[in-house]
Amino acid sequence: MSVATIAGHQLHVDGEGFLTEYDEWDEALADELAARIGITLTDRHRAAIRFLRNDFPARGETATLRRVAVVGGIPVKELFELFGAKPAKKMAYIAGLPKPRGCV
Amino acid sequence: MGQVVILGGGTAGTIAANRLRRRLDRDEWHITVVDADDEHLYQPGLLMVPFGEYQRPDLVRPRHRYLASGVRLVRGQVELVKPADNLVRLAGGELLHYTYLVIATGTTPRPDQTPGLLGPQWGDTAHEFYTLDGAERLAGALQRFGGGRVVIDVVDMPIKCPVAPLEFAFLLDAHLRRRGLRGRTELTYATPLPGAFTRPVASQLLGSMLTDRNIIVEPDFMAEQVTGDGIVSYDGRRLGYDLLVTVPLNMGADYVADSGLGDELNHVPVDRHTLQAAGYENIFALGDANDVPTSKAGSVAHVEAELFADALAARLHGRPAEADFDGHANCFVECGDGRALLLDFNYDTEPLPGSYPVPGLGPFRLLRPTRLNHWGKHAFRWMYWHALLPDRPLPLPARMSKAGKHVPQEVAS
Numbered sequence: 001m002s003v004a005t006i007a008g009h010q011l012h013v014d015g016e017g018f019l020t021e022y023d024e025w026d027e028a029l030a031d032e033l034a035a036r037i038g039i040t041l042t043d044r045h046r047a048a049i050r051f052l053r054n055d056f057p058a059r060g061e062t063a064t065l066r067r068v069a070v071v072g073g074i075p076v077k078e079l080f081e082l083f084g085a086k087p088a089k090k091m092a093y094i095a096g097l098p099k100p101r102g103c104v
Numbered sequence: 105m106g107q108v109v110i111l112g113g114g115t116a117g118t119i120a121a122n123r124l125r126r127r128l129d130r131d132e133w134h135i136t137v138v139d140a141d142d143e144h145l146y147q148p149g150l151l152m153v154p155f156g157e158y159q160r161p162d163l164v165r166p167r168h169r170y171l172a173s174g175v176r177l178v179r180g181q182v183e184l185v186k187p188a189d190n191l192v193r194l195a196g197g198e199l200l201h202y203t204y205l206v207i208a209t210g211t212t213p214r215p216d217q218t219p220g221l222l223g224p225q226w227g228d229t230a231h232e233f234y235t236l237d238g239a240e241r242l243a244g245a246l247q248r249f250g251g252g253r254v255v256i257d258v259v260d261m262p263i264k265c266p267v268a269p270l271e272f273a274f275l276l277d278a279h280l281r282r283r284g285l286r287g288r289t290e291l292t293y294a295t296p297l298p299g300a301f302t303r304p305v306a307s308q309l310l311g312s313m314l315t316d317r318n319i320i321v322e323p324d325f326m327a328e329q330v331t332g333d334g335i336v337s338y339d340g341r342r343l344g345y346d347l348l349v350t351v352p353l354n355m356g357a358d359y360v361a362d363s364g365l366g367d368e369l370n371h372v373p374v375d376r377h378t379l380q381a382a383g384y385e386n387i388f389a390l391g392d393a394n395d396v397p398t399s400k401a402g403s404v405a406h407v408e409a410e411l412f413a414d415a416l417a418a419r420l421h422g423r424p425a426e427a428d429f430d431g432h433a434n435c436f437v438e439c440g441d442g443r444a445l446l447l448d449f450n451y452d453t454e455p456l457p458g459s460y461p462v463p464g465l466g467p468f469r470l471l472r473p474t475r476l477n478h479w480g481k482h483a484f485r486w487m488y489w490h491a492l493l494p495d496r497p498l499p500l501p502a503r504m505s506k507a508g509k510h511v512p513q514e515v516a517s
């Protein structure tokens with residue numbers, strides 16, 4: 001774990017740059033993180049990110065694509081259109097959450 | 105009289121019932137197991153059915169014979185649980201009242217969840233081996249197979265026995281070599297994971313075992329739909345096939361969702377140490393049916409059932425005991441040509457090389473293909489019926505030990 005400076009904020013990140021502190025994130029930071037991986041957030045992107053943020057505290061892990069689709073109501077196809085290849089990983093990065101575990 | 109009702113008489117349900125029966129007074133507690141049928145299937149054996157090594161009679165035994173006397177088996181399809189009333193409803197309307205409820209109805213392959221998979225090719229050129237019927241159909245298809253493109257695809261995670269599709273790939277490679285068909289066959293392993301397996305050390309090793317065997321790995325492949333001769337991912341990749349072997353989406357029983365007890369895959373969210381269903385004092389979920397972040401495997405179902413039964417018995421006897429499951433999973437991985445390797449891991453520690461169960465001595469080697477591991481896996485079928493299900497002591501630890509294991513240098517740093 002290390003500290004990175006993003007948009008003037010000191011943030012705790014893991015080896016791959018994923019935020020490790022849930023509370024260090026806010027919506028403005030999301031735009032910044034998205035830009036770093038070449039994504040400009042629209043309202044549809046933000047809806048997905050918000051679902052991930054709201055889902056995380058109770059479950060303690062980042063929602064899978066299927067969970068975003070079934071519970072969050074955003075089809076997997078759309079997530080691929082919005083975020084491109086490896087959407088689960090990119091969404092987690094933008095939402096300031098741990099990389100999805102990929103299940104065991 | 106208290107009532108413990110266990111839904112599902114598979115690995116976890118059977119072990120939990122038998123252990124609880126020994127620990128609870130017969131005059132105070134009734135124990136009931138509900139299952140849809142009386143055919144207990146040894147699921148690890150399914151892997152060998154496509155290659156003609158096991159047949160139906162080798163793998164199926166009457167369920168009731170493995171339940172201790174004093175455990176009642178009710179045959180019926182569970183249709184609904186009403187937690188507010190402590191009631192279970194079976195198809196046909198029969199109601200069962202419970203004091204404690206144990207959900208152990210496992211998880212099953214659902215090819216209906218992938219558009220196109222159940223088209224005309226299903227059972228002809230598209231197959232699965234997670235059910236006995238499916239594995240038998242695949243055996244027929246492999247006998248007819250004369251070379252071509254084979255795609256092995258895992259639709260989505262989690263699946264039970266996450267190493268089974270890898271084992272299938274290794275065994276198929278060996279099978280085709282034996283039959284002189286390997287040169288005429290292109291073998292592809294498509295997975296939604298970024299590599300062969302989730303945990304780094306094992307993923308590296310298993311991944312290179314695939315490429316060493318000339319099996320093409322197609323990572324991050326999330327299947328969107330299947331046609332008569334191709335499988336297409338959400339990001340637009342298309343893998344053409346002459347023979348498709350899928351592991352369809354695995355989902356818990358529908359009644360779990362209908363009863364408001366499940367997540368998006370009908371698995372029951374539980375406390376990962378006590379296995380108590382989130383929000384319910386008297387409901388627990390064991391084995392494949394729950395959502396704990398470790399492998400869905402018989403070895404896990406076994407350990408969970410034991411720890412749960414001991415904790416519940418202690419609680420009912422007024423002793424303070426909490427189950428404290430650590431995610432311990434332990435899997436033999438068939439590698440083909442009579443060798444297997446062994447993985448041992450838990451919530452916090454990934455599979456590492458070393459020896460098992462006795463540190464330094466073994467006899468089994470972790471993360472290294474050996475003949476003895478292979479025999480260990482085969483001997484397990486006997487152990488399953490004669491020691492595991494009857495809940496006789498096994499010479500295996502419930503908790504994971506790190507002794508006798510070593511972290512490879514490149515991963516440790």
Ligand SMILES: Cc1cc2nc3c(=O)[nH]c(=O)nc-3n(C[C@H](O)[C@H](O)[C@H](O)COP(=O)(O)OP(=O)(O)OC[C@H]3O[C@@H](n4cnc5c(N)ncnc54)[C@H](O)[C@@H]3O)c2cc1C
Nearest residue numbers: 112114115116140147148182209210265391392401402403
């Ligand atoms: C191909 C394959 C290979 C495997 N290899 C291994 C291995 O090598 N090692 C290992 O440890 N594990 C292996 N497993 C996994 C192992 O078989 C399972 O993890 C284990 O059986 C889980 O036990 P369980 O009690 O949770 O579920 P199950 O044993 O599946 O039992 C569930 C029971 O619930 C019943 N049921 C379901 N729904 C209902 C309903 N609505 N009403 C009434 N009854 C219902 C079913 O009939 C079944 O009897 C393998 C699995 C497969 C498919």
